[in-house]
Amino acid sequence: MSAATPQTPAGKSPEGAPEHLTHAAGASVTMPPRGPEEQPRGPVIRPGRPVDQSEAAKRFMAAPQHLAMHDQRLWDLRQKRDRQMHGIEEWEELRQLASDIKMHTLTHLDQYLEKFERNALANGVKVHWAKDAGEHNAIVVDIMRARGAKRLIKSKSMLTEECGFREYAAEHGVEVIETDLGERIQQLDDEAPSHVVVPSVHKLRTDVAAVFARTLGTDPDNADAGYLAEQQRETTRPLILSADAGMTGCNFAVAETGSVVVCTNEGNADLSANTTGLHIVSMGIEKLIPKLENLAVFVRLLSRSALGSPITQYTSHFRGPRMGGEMHIVLVDNGRTDRLGMEQFWTSLKCIRCGACMNTCPVFRRSGGLSYGATYAGPIGLIIDPTFNRHKYSTLPFASTMNGSCTNVCPVKINIHEQIAGWRKVLSENHEIPAFKKNMMKAAGAILSSPRLYRASLPLADSALRHLPRFIIYNRMNTWTRGREMPHTPRETFHQWYKRERGKDGKKGKGSNPSAKTGGDAS
């Protein structure tokens, strides 16, 4: 923006200051001022060792301001999602359609990829295929080098996170500028996104002020969200205008038209794709859908599920290069075809990365997304991450109560909590759970399958063992009492009571007035 142009402050329309805004990703509740408080960071990644999610989660919970904001913010998104759901009579039908369309596409993926490629080529797009992250990164950098391009503006893409693209680009002389505010914050802080839709949701505004003060030279004492967003806009804009290439991800790719669809609230995909003469799209091969009429189902579900907003502010459709420009699509496998062959887990490829499972997950809201130490956090991460590295992410499927709320909010009906249980079985069978856990379960299995051993293991009324049955604690970590009190140990077990009252055959006293037997418990 030139200096001569009249300024309109951020958040103000020409008609004056708007009332409290709640559309798009906006919170529908007033978030009380919090902070400053030191930001909890993600887990320390040790080579060859599984991610210690619990340890990082505990540090997140030890930061009360961060915990409270994170929980409130994501729960609010869940509430907004519910309100949208109630506004759409055909909601459950849409979920079923979305699931069916994805199932169909995935089971015919080769045909639709061929069709998509054919149509994209006919539209003048250059199509590239990458078997893995390394190939993806090399292809993109090669496209840029061949055109002497140095600065790349890009919109948010989980695939490029998955590929470690930014690091690779930096090592190969390509400057990457993230244009999504949340992603830009994370880039400037040299930290991975913590959530697929709201990458910096774990940060307080005071954390953002500190990052911007350090990297953009803003006022460290000004943590006003409007000020910070405006500073980012003003400092990023010259970089956008002087970029040589633009990159976007892809939310949906339509086979029948060869187009890619990108959904943003900021309009930054449009900026990234249209401002330079070179548009590169990174897309996972599972993003495909057959037809435009299918697209309506997904667009209706995506933002409603993600943010509780009817649609993203920008839903952008790229079918070919703009006049005089170039458009490239890099189709990436990176483990997806392997996953397609996993009988129990292939339907995780239906995922449209809305993040609804994260917003509803009570563990995610209290742990922070960074605690998972993986590109994909939360419930969907628990079932995708082990497909990338079974050992490294072997602990993640245990970071869940398997309560099933994730499955219910999933717009494409992935049975997430059942797949979490499925992964626990696979990990257990493949010796990817700690030996003490496995041994404990072996012992528990032996005790619980023997009435005699089981009876012997129970705490008795006259016993000093005022703790849980041994099959539960049976270990070096009686952790129960760290955050809760022990249950009172009753005088006798039900079993003893029954034997005393009814006799071993159950005949004693049967059929008499129950109130007589329970000391006035019943009226």
Added chain:
Amino acid sequence: MSASSREAIFAAIRANRPKVEAPLPVVPLFDANAPADLVAAFKKMAETMGGKILEHGEDSPIAALRTAVAGRGVIASAVKELPGDDAQGVRAITPDMLPTSLADVEVSVVRAAFGVAETGSVCLPDSRLIVNTAGFLAQHLIVLLDPTQIVANLHHAYRRPEWRQHAYAVFQTGPSATADIEGVLIHGAQGVRSLRVLFCPET
């Protein structure tokens, strides 16, 4: 690298593709309860999504448009209702312009192909933007929409021909927005800070 990777990917898909019956469902139009008054429904949603309706009252839409842009600095127009006029600071957008040349524009004026009542969105295809960046590089955007060109919902919207005709088309719904800092909603994250829709029949 690319050619062999392509073959490897297809081979892996064919080897691993689940052998389950999964027919492609037909997507209904879901318009049994479509609003009777599409214009009113569109208005309500456009405002819910942070947009504004540029009311023209007794004036003609074009008069209202001229008033709205008067004195606002650099104006870029892609519509015939507001021709280029140096004296008024109105720059006509032409196909030969560089995308970045619109960076100094205060208000862009473009015409939508159609609107969607369900979401309050307007469809802006490349042919209407003339230069794509007209839609988001300006500070503010005014969109002309023919009130007869509003469809009930996204199912109807995706049956329109535009998606098969244009290299680029965007559903814009309200202004650019972000809530990436503690959920505080801010307009004008990267794209336009405001979006106003002016109902104006296309002649």
Added chain:
Amino acid sequence: MRVGLFVPCYVDAFHPEVGQATLELLERFGLDVDYPFDQTCCGQPMTNTGCHEESRATEELFVKNFSEYDYIVAPSGSCVNQVRRNFTALEQTEEVTAVRAKTFELVEFLHDILKVDAFPWAEFPHKVALHNNCNALRGLSIASMSELRNERFSKPKDLLGKVRGLEFVDIARPDECCGFGGTFSVFEEGISSRMGQDKARDQARSGADYVTSSDSSCLMHQEGCARRLQLGQKYIHISQILNGSRA
């Protein structure tokens, strides 16, 4: 009708009064209720940890103990969910599938099988917050779920609604998991306790005198959290209220 009563291990050990209330309640309806003496557990601790093979012998014992009954009833949604949906380590013989199909959680048994329309002996003059165990809710569908756009219903509320004097209070996040999660409660104690404490605080804010549930495991965990926070609400299993307990 011969009913086999399954008393889950933690009910046996820590909340025998829940087993007693369940037994007596079923007997009030004239049912012939047996408590097979050799019963232990449903195998959930192992299955929940992914150790299905380690659970097999326990599952076999369960089938052996209960196959002769017309119905198997347990005052626990998570155990019944384990039997009905996750009893997969053992060979699926006719006997096994029959046991799995006829195992019911107490609330669904009263509501769907016995179709109980009155508890004339029951009176509970207190403010009560209801907690639905996640397995009972999302596994067995004892109530509609807040995430789905379906008709609203609640089998436990239907039953409790027939208790004189009982007043429901609503908590802010009714469907939110309390964090017990079986072995999760010990292996991930930090998050588990935090979730339980948040749940207990939500219940306290609702003004509830009592919290009730058809699952003792959730109640045991929540009660432990509430006591740690020195919150005043009390915890009682739904079987006790329906059986006529007044406090």
